[in-house]
Amino acid sequence: MAEQSLMGVFYLKYRPQTLKDLVGQESVKKTLQSAYSANKLSHAYLFVGPRGTGKTSTARILAKMVNCEEKDSPCNRCTTCLSITDGSNLDLIEIDAASNRGIEDIRSLREKIKLSPTSSKKKVYIIDEVHMLTTEAFNALLKTLEEPPSHALFILATTDVSKMPKTILSRVQRLDFKLASPQELEETLSKIIKQEKIDIEEDAIKSLVKKAEGSFRDGVKLLDQIASLDKKITKEVIENIFQESGFGEIFKLINCLLQKDTTAGLTILSNFAQKGVDFKQLNLLLMENLRYLVLIKNGLGALLVEPHLSNENYQSLVELSANFSNQTLIKILDILQKAYEKSKFTSIPSLPLELAVVEICSPESIETVENKQSLQSNDLRELKVVVEDRESKIEEEQIHSQPSIIKEPSPTIHHPPSNSDSPDILKLKEKWTFVLETIRPYNFSLEALLRSISISDCTDSQVIIEVPYSFHQRIMEAPKNRDLLESILSDILGRSIKVSVILGSRPARSEDVANIEIAADDEIIRAAAEIFNSDTVN
Numbered sequence: 001m002a003e004q005s006l007m008g009v010f011y012l013k014y015r016p017q018t019l020k021d022l023v024g025q026e027s028v029k030k031t032l033q034s035a036y037s038a039n040k041l042s043h044a045y046l047f048v049g050p051r052g053t054g055k056t057s058t059a060r061i062l063a064k065m066v067n068c069e070e071k072d073s074p075c076n077r078c079t080t081c082l083s084i085t086d087g088s089n090l091d092l093i094e095i096d097a098a099s100n101r102g103i104e105d106i107r108s109l110r111e112k113i114k115l116s117p118t119s120s121k122k123k124v125y126i127i128d129e130v131h132m133l134t135t136e137a138f139n140a141l142l143k144t145l146e147e148p149p150s151h152a153l154f155i156l157a158t159t160d161v162s163k164m165p166k167t168i169l170s171r172v173q174r175l176d177f178k179l180a181s182p183q184e185l186e187e188t189l190s191k192i193i194k195q196e197k198i199d200i201e202e203d204a205i206k207s208l209v210k211k212a213e214g215s216f217r218d219g220v221k222l223l224d225q226i227a228s229l230d231k232k233i234t235k236e237v238i239e240n241i242f243q244e245s246g247f248g249e250i251f252k253l254i255n256c257l258l259q260k261d262t263t264a265g266l267t268i269l270s271n272f273a274q275k276g277v278d279f280k281q282l283n284l285l286l287m288e289n290l291r292y293l294v295l296i297k298n299g300l301g302a303l304l305v306e307p308h309l310s311n312e313n314y315q316s317l318v319e320l321s322a323n324f325s326n327q328t329l330i331k332i333l334d335i336l337q338k339a340y341e342k343s344k345f346t347s348i349p350s351l352p353l354e355l356a357v358v359e360i361c362s363p364e365s366i367e368t369v370e371n372k373q374s375l376q377s378n379d380l381r382e383l384k385v386v387v388e389d390r391e392s393k394i395e396e397e398q399i400h401s402q403p404s405i406i407k408e409p410s411p412t413i414h415h416p417p418s419n420s421d422s423p424d425i426l427k428l429k430e431k432w433t434f435v436l437e438t439i440r441p442y443n444f445s446l447e448a449l450l451r452s453i454s455i456s457d458c459t460d461s462q463v464i465i466e467v468p469y470s471f472h473q474r475i476m477e478a479p480k481n482r483d484l485l486e487s488i489l490s491d492i493l494g495r496s497i498k499v500s501v502i503l504g505s506r507p508a509r510s511e512d513v514a515n516i517e518i519a520a521d522d523e524i525i526r527a528a529a530e531i532f533n534s535d536t537v538n
């Protein structure tokens with residue numbers, strides 16, 4: 001069985017074989033036991049609950065209960081019980097709807113269901129992740145559920161009941177599985193630890209329970225992993241292992257990027273932060289999994305099977321890869337790569353990844369870039385944006401008469417002509433495009449703002465920046481923004497730099513330069529609302 005290698009020894013060995021063995025899930029146990037005793041089992045059940053809470057285990061127990069040859073059911077000794085345990089029973093049909101979701105699969109099920117059971121009283125169908133079925137397949141299934149043969153028992157299982165058609169819900173009896181409480185998990189894991197004589201510290205058990213997050217399956221799998229380490233298990237050992245098993249959350253995060261769900265993405269990051277996860281490592285892990293998607297998409301998935309990825313995780317990625325274009329993956333990886341570079345000099349460890357998630361999820365980011373493929377470079381793209389902003393305000397010929405103002409992002413626009421530039425200021429001007437490019441992935445609005453500032457002075461420890469408006473000053477002085485700019489300027493000048501922002505007078509200028517400024521200001525005003533909402537409220 002494929003499951004053996006996936007789940008590990010303990011999962012199979014300690015899988016509950018009777019309702020009594022099932023830890024927690026009191027209401028499920030009670031409902032099934034009393035229906036069984038009264039001979040009033042439904043012909044179709046829907047098991048709803050998070051992964052790893054015992055839905056399939058319970059389905060198999062139920063299959064044994066209806067087919068066991070002994071009175072004391074399930075006996076787990078008779079031929080039928082044993083054949084269900086070892087997966088050889090011909091009257092138990094398990095379908096994984098995640099990989100058999102089409103009409104053909106259900107049609108063949110409908111054909112076969114008419115036939116009587118081979119050796120048992122009932123034919124039992126377990127359809128896992130049933131919400132993944134296509135509409136046509138659901139319709140076919142519905143017909144079967146409407147006129148079920150008396151020898152059939154259906155057990156549907158789902159982790160996402162919201163995706164189930166109401167017509168199906170009205171035809172089945174729903175039972176809800178809950179995540180295990182920490183006490184229940186600790187009890188179960190401790191039993192295995194004792195039986196297997198695993199050398200583990202009390203603290204490490206607590207931390208194991210925490211990592212399992214209410215899933216028996218995850219808890220037992222983790223225990224299986226550490227038991228094979230052949231050393232005393234401390235809390236630290238568990239922490240290290242968890243680094244590798246955070247796949248589920250990474251997977252969810254990638255899904256958020258796909259759905260462009262900024263809030264959900266940032267929530268996952270904040271959960272990681274609370275767990276004390278290293279954000280640089282997290283970023284790498286995220287990039288690694290996106291790289292896997294690229295490989296899978298381009299026919300190299302075979303390189304990724306164990307030991308790189310468990311079969312289960314690999315399958316999840318294969319499904320996910322269908323939803324991303326190569327272009328989107330490349331763009332996301334590019335943004336994450338930049339965020340990773342930035343994470344080397346940020347004073348807020350979570351910031352680069354947070355901003356990367358915001359950028360990836362922003363409606364204009366990926367699509368815009370994909371739609372504007374014809375543009376050759378960032379500069380051209382920026383030029384186009386500025387030009388578009390100007391078009392409504394300025395006559396076409398004026399654009400051509402002032403091309404240098406648009407093309408060269410530079411902090412010198414308002415620079416007083418009398419001030420002779422120091423070597424440091426010259427260096428900063430020279431690198432200003434780099435400054436803008438570096439900031440862009442973090443914060444579009446700060447980047448836009450930095451196009452209209454001037455550097456008024458640069459000392460050993462300080463760069464003084466002059467801005468035309470007081471709200472520019474407030475944005476620049478927001479701690480996150482100032483930290484970001486300071487770390488970049490420090491990097492360029494090779495010493496620790498503080499940034500001071502002063503308010504300058506608006507210099508006189510020709511009409512269309514003023515128009516550019518107004519165009520930029522619209523963007524800044526929009527951005528300012530965002531920044532003030534998130535950064536400077538306190």
Ligand SMILES: [Zn+2]
Nearest residue numbers: 068075078081
């Ligand atoms: Zn039996």
